[in-house]
Amino acid sequence: MADFQAEPSVERLGVLICGHGSRNRLAVEEFAQMVEQLRPKLAPMPVEHGYLEFAQPILREGLESLRQQGVTKVLAIPAxxxxxxxxxxxxxxxxxxxxxxxxxxxxxxxxxxxDRLMVAAAGSRVQEALHRASDDIPVSETLLVVVGRGSSDPDANSNVAKVTRMLVEGFGFGWGETVYSGVTFPLVDPGLRHVVRLGFRRIVVVPYFLFSGVLVSRIRQHTDLVAADYPDVEFLSAGYLGQHPMVVDTFRERVDEVLRGDTAMNCSLCKYRAQVLGFEQDVGRAQESHHHHVEGLAESCTLCERECTGACQPNGVPLEAHSHEHEHEHGHHHPPYPHAEHPLGPLTLSQTSKASKDFPRNP
Structure with missing residues (x-):
């Protein structure tokens, strides 16, 4: 890696870590703490952060802070x-x-x-969950479920599946499946009800998320609801990635790549640049932000102290931050996802959905 302190340059470099933002106060705190851990690793370069939505500082404020510190060139890393x-x-x-x-x-x-470091960090969370297991069921008789965020971009969704496979082979799990918290399919509830039929005595559920938030809470609570219907199966909920040292080191590597000029992305499977099967209509779509209306909106729900518990919902399961109603209410329009009506997809979020009926509960 580059020695930042010895980097000869007439420019004054600074780093901006670009986060999404969350209504969940714990998630915002964790993100800021991660940035604090990163600062000494990147010294003497100043490091600031900003969010797209639902939290402050916004990205522009982070950039302004760097400029006020005399920075003449910014290295921006998407978190x-x-x-x-x-x-x-x-x-x-x-x-x-x-x-x-x-x-x-x-x-x-x-x-x-x-990334090898990110997979290792996820593996650490899996190992922590296995240490909490109630009995000695072999890993080969345990099923791993990795929960990704879910996106309208098939390239991003497929990468979650790759992480799943690397964890399955790394540990030697008996089986592995990938589900998603929203946007695409299968969602958590129908996905878990499907895999429980495979007959494994233990299922480890891993939220592949950076920090806490509404979606992580929803994953945990959907898992608990399914587990209650299958008492003969041991469900273990692993932790999210959080401020794992290997996550922090990955951010440092991304900064190092920018310094080397080595930031090539995989454009061959990018739906905006290539004719990806089923997403041909997205080629050449304008590059624009859909988050201006919630930029800097830092109001948090007051029913939960720091982390979302679903207290506002009758079934105790948090609603997704980007619900369909949210988009219409604020004019927040993302490109349409072609499989939104898939029977195991976004329209199955409700507990009374068709998917839950198709995968019946234990008698």
């Missing part, structure tokens, strides 16, 4: 697990607009991606 709309469109749109307005050069790095 995204995989490259989908936020990393490809929303964040670059904000950065490009700021450069056009101020003239401040910004070099953009790549997402965390499928």
């Amino acid at each position: 995204m697990l995989f490259a989908a709309g936020h990393a490809k469109n929303d964040i670059p749109s904000v950065l490009n607009t700021y450069t056009a307005e101020t003239g401040l050069p910004i070099d953009y790095g790549r997402e965390l991606g499928v």
Whole structure:
């Protein structure tokens, strides 16, 4: 890796870590704490952070802070697990607009991606869950379920499946499946009800998320609901990635890549650049942000102290932050997902959905 302190340059470099933002106060706290852990690893370069939505500081404020510290060139790193709309469109749109307005050069790095360090961090969370197991069921008789965020970008969704496979082979699990918290299919509830039929005595559920938030809470609570219907199966909920040291080291590597000029992304499977099967209509779509209406909106739900518990919902399961109603209410329009009506997909979120009926509960 590059020695940042010895880096000869007439430029004053600074780093901006670009987050999504959350209504969940714990998630915002965890993100800020991760940035604090990163600062000494990147010294003497100043490091700031900003969010697309639902939290402060916003990206522009982070950039302004760097400029006030005398930074003449910014290295911006998307704090995204995989490259989908936020990393490809929303964040670059904000950065490009700021450069056009101020003239401040910004070099953009790549997402965390499928990386040996990230897989190892997820493996650490899996191991922690296995240590909590109630009895001695072999790993070969245990099923692993990795829960991804879910995206309208098939490239990002497929990367979650790759992480699943690497964990399955790394541990030697008996089986592995990938489900998603929203947007695509299968969702958590129907996915778990499907895999429980395979007959494994233990199922480990891993939320492949950086930090806490509404979606992580929803994954945990959907898992508990399914587990209650199958008392003969041991369900273990693993922790999310969080501030694992290997996650912090991955961010440092992404900065190092920008310094080397080595930030190539996988454009061959990008639906905005190539004719990807089923998503041909997205080629050449304009690069623009869909988050201006909630930029800096830091109001949090007051029913839960720090982490979402679903207290506002009759079934105790948190609603997704980007619900269909949310989009219409604020004019927040993302490109349509062609499989939104898939029977195991977004329209099955409700507990009374067809998918839950198709995968009946234990008598």
